[in-house]
Amino acid sequence: MELLQLDGSQGGGQLLRSALTLSLCTGTGFLMEGIRAGRPRPGLMRQHLTAVQAACAISGGEIQGATLGSTTLRFVPGPVTAGEYTFVIGTAGSTMLVLQTLLPAFWQARGATRLRLEGGTHNPLAPNADFIAETYLPALRRIGVCASVELESHGFYPAGGGAVTASVEPCTKLEQTVFASRGSLVSIRATALMSALSASIGRRELFVLGKRLDLSEEDLELRSVRPATGPGNAVLVRVEHEDHVELFTGYGERGVAAEKVAERVATAVRHYLDSQACVSEHLADQLLLPMALAGGGEFTTCTASDHLTSNAALIEKFLPVEISWKSDGEAWRVRVDL
Incomplete structure (x- = not known):
């Protein structure tokens, strides 16, 4: 079987995930070399490896090079089978990136699928579960995709330990x-998520966001979430227009002031609002x-x-x-x- 020859050095993990998705959807096998070559830690990390193993599991595919740190991967898919699956990343690696890898294959499958993923749900370098639920899946619904995601427990970086369940229906036509x-602006709301950290951090973040984005007290929410395996803090700004919703996120970091975290998010929101x-x-x-x-x-x-x-x-x-x-x-x- 002739394989597509792909250069993974021209990007990060997204190239590998896209290749896996497209391979599952088209039945085309590939050989990717130089995976994440330009990254500080090149090759497959835990979340990439989970995506590879999951792609193989749902399609009965063949893989070579599926080991941590590998910079070369050969993947030949089989037909995708709908059903119930559970995949455990085992670290704070993003469950959402694994979900996005598998989702298109499942909406093309013959039957409904229920997928449970354990690992990180709120990671600085990946879309979080709130973004997937509030922005990504509603956009896909306009294209014709019927899927939902339920957040069971939050998993913040670096501890992870979160869990989500996704349901995907077969899609007859995109x-x-x-x-x-x-469209016109409907509302802007800001939420500070706190897990096993002082509420004062979230209040400081919300104060900055309220001032920068001209929000009222009713538009600001401080929410404590049940700790998973470690502390965490995320600040979310939901921007709703008539025809589209966007979610912007910042994460608390050790040594970074809460005000700085909120300023970064406010700047991103302002940049979006000032654009067309x-x-x-x-x-x-x-x-x-x-x-x-x-x-x-x-x-x-x-x-x-x-x-x-x-x-x-x-x-x-x-x-x-x-x-x-x-x-x-x-x-x-x-x-x-x-």
Whole structure:
């Protein structure tokens, strides 16, 4: 069997996850070399390895190179089987990245799937469970995907220990969708999540967000969550427009003032609000693949990131689509065409 030859050194773990997803969806095997070559710790980390093993498990696929630290992977998928699955990352590695890897394969499967994932749910370098539930899955519903995620327990970096359950229904047809305008602003709400840490940290974060984003007391929420295996703090800002919802997140760090964490989030929110873009930079990266599977689509975003461009190049190797982007000075317009 002839395999696609892929260069993993042109990006991070997203290239590997996209390759796994597209391989499962198209039945095309691949050989990827140089996986995460430019990262401080190159090769497969725990969450990448879990995604690889999960892709193999749901399809009866064949893999070579599936070990921690491996920079080369050979993967040949079989047919994807719907059902009930549980995968345990074992660290704070992102459960959401594993979910995003498997989700398109399951919506193409013959039957409903229930998937339980254990590990990190709120990680600084990955979409968190709230983002998936509030922003990513609602966007996919517009494309025709029927899926939901339930957060059982929070797992913050570095301890992890969280759990989520996802349900995915088979999708008969994906719609070519345009995310061009977000509509009028409906509301902005800020939430500080606290796990086994002083509530004063969250109050300081919310004070800054209230001041920077001109929010009332009713728009600010301090929420204690049941500790998983370690302490954690995340600050979430939910920006709802008539036609789209975005969620922005910052994470508490040892040695970083709560005010600094909140300032970073407020700056990201302001940048989005001051633009004419419909979707944020992070969602833009994640919409490309489902749009390509739908055979087309379009969205406006704040910037064409390196993640977006490298992911686009990989998608074009698996699918007969052309992905283009251009700026009109106010936003980037990204198109996926057959």
